[in-house]
Amino acid sequence: MTRTMTAPPTLAVPHWHLAPPGARSGIGEAADDGPAAPVALVSGRRLRPLGAYSDSLRFVTHQGDTLFAAAARSAGTPGGDALHFDLAGGPGPAVVLFDPAHIKTLMTADESVAPSATHQSPLAPIVGRQSVLTSIGERHKQQRALLLPRFHGRSVANYQAGIERATEDGLAAWPVGKPVALADIAQRITLDVIMSAVFGLPHPDEASDAERRMRKEILRLLRLSTTPVATLSQVVNMRYEDPVGLLKLILSRVDRTIYRVLSERRAQGEAGLRDDILSLLLSARDTEGNPLSDTEIRDELMTLVLAGHETTANTVAWTFERLTRHPGVYRTARRAAANDDEAYLEALLNESMRVRPVVPIVARELLAPFDFSGSTVGPDVIALVSILLLHHRDDLYPDPFAFAPERFLGVRVNPYELMPFGGGIRRCLGAPLAMAELRTVVGTILRRVELRTHESPAEKPRHRNVTMIPGRGGVVIADSIT
Ligand code: HEM
Structure with missing residues (x-):
């Protein structure tokens, strides 16, 4: 991608997602000369617990607006290419x-100085501390x-038939002529895919009673997590490593069903081993020959099921939320799909994940001082990579708010300029599976x-x-399905 600079930013709307296609973000301006001075996003001014909590809540609920406004304010100032803040309770x-x-500096740094901070993320109390997502060091490796x-590779090809079957089922259940939240339809598809990868179920109908109950509880957990009470519970849980309050209550129901599935499979012994991830985990041994505990397996399963389906489903929903508002692009995309134009489809998916990255931020912990353009940051600071801001830099993406898949045609993507799947040794484990699902x-x-x-x-x-998901689930109306 080429870097070009033009006029000052014109993002004159209260919410970033309403910015017109020709607007500029202001992000990516060269800094004036002068000593680098970190720019405060939220100052230490408000130290009262209530103020701190309202800042936290605003950051949780309006992350994009908060960051776009702060980045535009600091653009072009010395040190303005990074934002600093301190949220009590965060x-x-x-x-x-x-x-x-x-x-790039952060993602290629040794893990001993910049480990993942996922164990501090709002996901940690849900997926537990022993999963591939939340562990660090040797255990993570x-x-x-x-x-x-x-x-990877051949394994993902093995899931292809399951992805196609789940897509067929999803289309069959889609009512014509009625508004539907595409995220719901896509979620059923991606949940089926990940459940069969993890639990080896050829079809949901062939699931055992315990497996069906577990699926139901996981869906309930997801539905509850969209309510305002859940957002509040998320802020409250930011202070704890283990779940508390409402979250604890909800999780204990899901966990009960997972442990039931585990004991069912353990009881089946060799006969219970299938070509699935649960079997892999059940037969895995650590360096001393010990099997994984039920809690370790539970944390891993919960991670794969949660990380593995909601992200993909909402990427589908965002893609059509954008397409249905850009009729010209939609027509081009339909023609490209009819002609099996894989390059266009890939460019479309890249553009969709650029403008609406479902995971807008990833975190690392700075355990040593880092030099970011002359500003020394750390140790003991959390580095948040704003994928959302990166993807809207004027210098990387001219007209960053426009939806233009062709910008990716014939372009070799730089992994530090487009990173919907994060990067470095923590890059999304399921990216190849996600891409296979998205293409299909x-x-x-x-x-169709x-x-x-x-x-x-x-x-x-x-x-x-x-995650950052479409507020109404990507509402669309199908005029016909063939
Ligand atoms: C479009 C869909 C998806 C998106 C946008 C996405 C995005 C991400 C991101 C941004 C990260 C953090 C990377 C980092 O910290 O640098 C991540 C991690 C992860 N994702 Fe995904 N993901 C998707 C689908 C999937 C799927 C299908 C799976 C399947 C199991 C999956 C499993 C994981 C796991 C296990 C991790 C933790 C990796 C580690 O810490 O080593 N994701 N994902």
């Missing part, structure tokens, strides 16, 4: 990065090495479903745990 002092050079082969689900919908385009305002992004 992770403590933090720096927000959105410059590819800073991000082992967990990742164990699981990686299941999410988005491609099939483009080919005629969607009504419309001019209603963009859906408001809603922040749920670590």
